[in-house]
Amino acid sequence: MKYKIKNINNAIIGIAPIDSDSEMLLSQLACKKLYLPYIEKMPEHRKREWLTVRLLIKELLGEEKEIAYQPNRKPYLSDGSYFISISHTNCRKMENRTGKNKSSIFGYVAVVLDKEKEVAIDIEKISPRALNVRERFINAEEAKAISPHNEMIHVLLHWSAKESVFKRMNLKDLDFKEYIHIQPFEPLEKEWNYFEAYETKTATQNPFHINYYVHEEYVLTVIL
Numbered sequence: 001m002k003y004k005i006k007n008i009n010n011a012i013i014g015i016a017p018i019d020s021d022s023e024m025l026l027s028q029l030a031c032k033k034l035y036l037p038y039i040e041k042m043p044e045h046r047k048r049e050w051l052t053v054r055l056l057i058k059e060l061l062g063e064e065k066e067i068a069y070q071p072n073r074k075p076y077l078s079d080g081s082y083f084i085s086i087s088h089t090n091c092r093k094m095e096n097r098t099g100k101n102k103s104s105i106f107g108y109v110a111v112v113l114d115k116e117k118e119v120a121i122d123i124e125k126i127s128p129r130a131l132n133v134r135e136r137f138i139n140a141e142e143a144k145a146i147s148p149h150n151e152m153i154h155v156l157l158h159w160s161a162k163e164s165v166f167k168r169m170n171l172k173d174l175d176f177k178e179y180i181h182i183q184p185f186e187p188l189e190k191e192w193n194y195f196e197a198y199e200t201k202t203a204t205q206n207p208f209h210i211n212y213y214v215h216e217e218y219v220l221t222v223i224l
Helices: 022-027 032-039 044-061 140-145 151-169
Strands: 004-008 011-017 067-069 075-077 083-088 108-114 120-125 180-182 193-199 207-214 218-223
Touching (some): 011 044, 011 218, 022 032, 022 044, 044 067, 075 083, 108 218, 120 151, 140 180, 151 180, 151 207
Parallel strands (some): 083 120
Antiparallel strands (some): 004 011, 011 108, 067 075, 083 108, 180 193, 193 207
C-alpha cells in the first residue's frame, strides 16, 4: 500500500489507495480478532474501506487506534489522543482523467489527525458528475469566478471544500449554496495550496482556511 503523508501546522494528513482485498488488509492488523465482528456482515467494498482507514491510522501514528462514532456518525478516537476526520471516495474501479481504468485501485481513504483542535477532511474522485449538479451548491458569486480552463476541477474543489466546512461546523440543515461561501481562487494541481471560505449560517460568520491538493484521480480539501 502506498501512503501519501503530509504535515501542516502540527496536523497529520494521510491518503491511501484501497488496493487490497479484505483478507490481505486484515492480516496486517494486530487487532484482527476484535475487528472481525464489526466487518463480517459488510460487503467486500465496505470491508476494504473500513480496514484501509485503520491501516492508514496505524501508519500515521505507529499504532492501531479504536475509532468510535457519535450519534451523528462523526468519528473520534476512543482514547481521546487526537481529533480525527475521515473521508473516502467511492470504492469502485477508479478511472483517471484519460478514462483508463485503474483496475487495482477501488478508491481512496483520507484521514487528518490533530492533538489540539477539531479538523475536517474530504476527498472526491475526479469525475464530471459535480458539473451536472453545480447549481445545487455553487452560488452566483462563486459561479462568476469558476475558471473556464479548468472547470471540472474548480467546481469539484468547491464541492469538496463545502463538505469539509459542513463536517467542521457539525450542524444540521447547512445549505451549501446559501450558507457556505468560497472566496475566488485559481486551482493549482499536484502541489499543496489553499484558499479561503466563510459561513453565514451563524452570527459569528466563521472563516475557514482550506488546504487542498489536486491529484490525477482525486481532489482533497482539509480544514485545520
